Amino acid sequence: MRIIVHKAKCQGHARCWAHAPDIFMLDDEGYILPGDVEVAEGDELLASRSARSCPERALEIDPT
Ligand code: F3S
Known part of the structure; x- marks a missing residue:
């Protein structure tokens, strides 16, 4: 499973990071870092x- 990051849409709400700081990385200004996120087995639900x-x-969730 993969999360497709649409960096241009990010407004720095940081909810993703608040829920899963080990999965989603933010830059110094609180915006998501560019690049898709490969999700490890067992972390899919989170x-x-x-x-x-x-x-x-x-x-965007890519279940493949
Ligand atoms: Fe959304 Fe996370 Fe950005 S919650 S607006 S992707 S910091």
Whole structure:
């Protein structure tokens, strides 16, 4: 499973990081770092819940 990061949509709400600080990395200004996130086995539920918490829909879940 992978989370596709739409960096341009990020407004720095940091909800993703608040839910899963080990999965989502922010820059010094609180915006998500560019680049898709490969989710480790066992972290899928946490990662998908965290991605869905983004109010800007900047994090797209790719289940493949
Ligand atoms: Fe950005 Fe959404 Fe996270 S706005 S910091 S991707 S909660």
